[in-house]
Amino acid sequence: MDPWYKIVTMSSEANLESVLEANGVARQLIGHIGDKWSLLVIAALGHEAQRFSRLKARIEGINQRMLTRTLRALERDGIVERNVYPTSPPTVEYVLTRMGRDLSVAVTGICEWARRNLDEVEASQRLFDERAARRI
Amino acid sequence: MDPWYKIVTMSSEANLESVLEANGVARQLIGHIGDKWSLLVIAALGHEAQRFSRLKARIEGINQRMLTRTLRALERDGIVERNVYPTSPPTVEYVLTRMGRDLSVAVTGICEWARRNLDEVEASQRLFDERAARRI
């Protein structure tokens, strides 16, 4: 089976099934980490264990419910690990697993792209909107 | 400004603002390509120009409306270019721009991660669900 980048960089007549397979992979991927907060939580976690309230403070705009949900989903996927220490009040720490750390590295490429191209994207948007406004 | 990977790999007490900045970048990113179809369209495009109906055939499960919307959004972002040839019936071709090709390369890392870890993710999910079922 051809890896994804081959599909991306040399999509030809022949490998329709490969595209479909990539379809499935990307679908899974988007299902797991493509929601609004997952990437931010992964970024905020870094490689050191952090407590719930600390994460909530680091991630601007998130509320308890969404942080809990996101952490649960990531835990279910094996991307973060949850450790409870039975103190009083309870202490709960979250830390990236091996898979989580790998993912945070992989995310780097996308984020660097975003960082490099955000200005150009916004410029393109303004141009597009301007033209659209004139046509109407 | 520190790049994203530094935030990810060395998140410490000091760089809260950096996390917030990453917050914004990731937010933009998710807003642009984090929807259900963008990555699939980018993958299906590859580096060669393709017509609307061809794309629709390559991307399993998409309908005209969503393909149109996704292509418009990507065009607005400067990620794909739309070329119309005034033939009859009309011919419309889509092709990745320079930014789009860069992005498709960056996406590779994430997709490779997904490909490598999908089995482990699914195993983790089963384990998690099984445990959850026992506790109840």
Place this chain on the structure above:
DNA sequence: CGGGATCCGTCGGGATACTG
């Protein structure tokens, strides 16, 4: 062929209140 317009269901996600 390559769309645009419209209707409509679902579901992600926010606000708020309560709990061990």
Place this chain on the structure above:
DNA sequence: CAGTATCCCGACGGATCCCG
């Protein structure tokens, strides 16, 4: 402190029909 439980809404996305 670290959640769980409800309520609610707006946007995303699917189906269908129409058009140049």
